[in-house]
Amino acid sequence: MNFYLYLACPFENTSSIWYGVEYNKNVSNRINEQRKNSEYRTFINKSEKEFKTYDFQDVEYFERLGYSDDRDGFIEAIKEKKPNINEKKQIILVPKKDVFEKRLGNSFPWIFGSFGIGAFILLAMVLIPKIDEKELNDFKKNKPLKEDDLKDMIGFLNPMGENKATAILLLLNIIVFLIMTFDGLNIVSPTPKELLEIGGNRRFEVMNGEYWRLFSSMFIHGGLLHLFMNLIGLGLGSSLLEKVLGSVKLIIIYIVCGILASLASIYWHENTVSVGASRCYFRALWTNFSLYSF
Numbered sequence: 599m600n601f602y603l604y605l606a607c608p609f610e611n612t613s614s615i616w617y618g619v620e621y622n623k624n625v626s627n628r629i630n631e632q633r634k635n636s637e638y639r640t641f642i643n644k645s646e647k648e649f650k651t652y653d654f655q656d657v658e659y660f661e662r663l664g665y666s667d668d669r670d671g672f673i674e675a676i677k678e679k680k681p682n683i684n685e686k687k688q689i690i691l692v693p694k695k696d697v698f699e700k701r702l703g704n705s706f707p708w709i710f711g712s713f714g715i716g717a718f719i720l721l722a723m724v725l726i727p728k729i730d731e732k733e734l735n736d737f738k739k740n741k742p743l744k745e746d747d748l749k750d751m752i753g754f755l756n757p758m759g760e761n762k763a764t765a766i767l768l769l770l771n772i773i774v775f776l777i778m779t780f781d782g783l784n785i786v787s788p789t790p791k792e793l794l795e796i797g798g799n800r801r802f803e804v805m806n807g808e809y810w811r812l813f814s815s816m817f818i819h820g821g822l823l824h825l826f827m828n829l830i831g832l833g834l835g836s837s838l839l840e841k842v843l844g845s846v847k848l849i850i851i852y853i854v855c856g857i858l859a860s861l862a863s864i865y866w867h868e869n870t871v872s873v874g875a876s877r878c879y880f881r882a883l884w885t886n887f888s889l890y891s892f
Contacts, residue, residue: 599624599625599626599627599634600622600623600624600625600802600868601622601623601624601625601637601638602620602621602622602671603620603621603622603641603642603645603646604618604619604620604621604668604671604672604674604675605618605619605620605621605645605646605649605675606618606619606672606675606676606690609691613680613683614683614684614687614688614689615688615689615691616672616676616688616689616690616691617654617660617691617692617693618663618672618675618690618691618692619649619652619692619693620668620671620672620692621641621645621648621649623637623641627805652693654693656695657693657694657695658694658695658696659694660691660692660693660694661691661692661694662689662691662692663690663691663692665787665789665790666789666790667790667791667794667869667871668692668869669690670789670790670791672688673685673688673690676688755768755769757769761836761837761840761845762840762845763836763840763845763846763848763849763852764832764833764836764837764840764848766849767832767836767849767852768829768832768833768836770817771817771819771825771828771829771832772825772829774817774818774819775818775819775822775825778796778818778819781796783796784821785821785822786821786822786823787820787821788820788821790870790871793818793820793871793873794871796818797810797811797814797815797818798811798815798818798871798872798873799811799812799814799815799860799863799864799871799872799873800864800869800870800871800872801864801865801867801868801869802869804860804864805864811860812856812857812860812861813853813856813860815856815860815872815873815874816853816856816857816859816860816873816874818873818874819873819874820873820874824874827876828874828876831876832876836848836852839851859872860872
């Protein structure tokens with residue numbers, strides 16, 4: 599069990615800029631309720647005492663929080679005293695004591711590594727299928743798409759067509775996104791709080807019995823661009839796998855890989871809301887690569 603406390607104080611004479619400090623503590627969920635309450639009161643008292651003597655001058659820099667669960671926590675804390683504030687205009691500055699130049703840590707190797715893996719998989723998907731020389735020549739001559747080509751593109755979403763499982767998975771992701779849109783979520787960049795409310799995956803909720811999030815999160819996307827990129831990857835990857843595995847096996851592997859990815863997410867990330875289909879089809883591709891390479 600995790601305790602979180604968000605404390606904020608205004609920046610000099612402003613009403614929309616705040617210093618914010620987060621306190622947290624982990625306690626065993628196996629202890630009785632009386633012990634939990636005692637631990638919680640001790641945590642609150644100790645945190646408030648530390649905050650009153652916090653030296654905001656003894657920091658390297660301040661980081662402005664973007665839309666996140668932490669920002670939502672600070673906003674709720676501020677609203678306890680100022681309930682009528684405009685949430686979007688509030689600026690939360692979090693003190694950091696790390697050296698500014700080291701703030702990115704090892705992010706760049708991970709970013710380029712992930713990009714390299716994705717590029718390799720995409721290249722493999724492009725090279726493996728047989729190339730239609732006639733279609734290629736028509737493309738080079740800038741000839742317009744034939745009517746049957748357009749039908750093939752539309753038929754890609756037909757669950758009764760050649761790629762049944764791929765079409766079903768694509769349609770499910772699109773339908774869920776439409777539901778999100780009609781529900782009023784920001785289609786460009788929904789906040790983690792919004793994603794969590796509609797079924798995103800996070801450790802706290804799953805550990806408290808909401809296991810369905812392990813499944814639902816694989817059909818939720820963090821914006822239109824996120825959906826678009828995943829539909830491309832899902833369409834290319836799943837159509838390739840479906841020819842090898844068949845429709846039923848593809849759906850089973852997709853779901854199993856998605857759930858395993860959700861479990862990995864809550865294992866490695868305590869307070870991150872994870873969503874998206876990419877973890878499903880990338881792991882499905884890797885599974886297929888492993889099975890047929892050894």
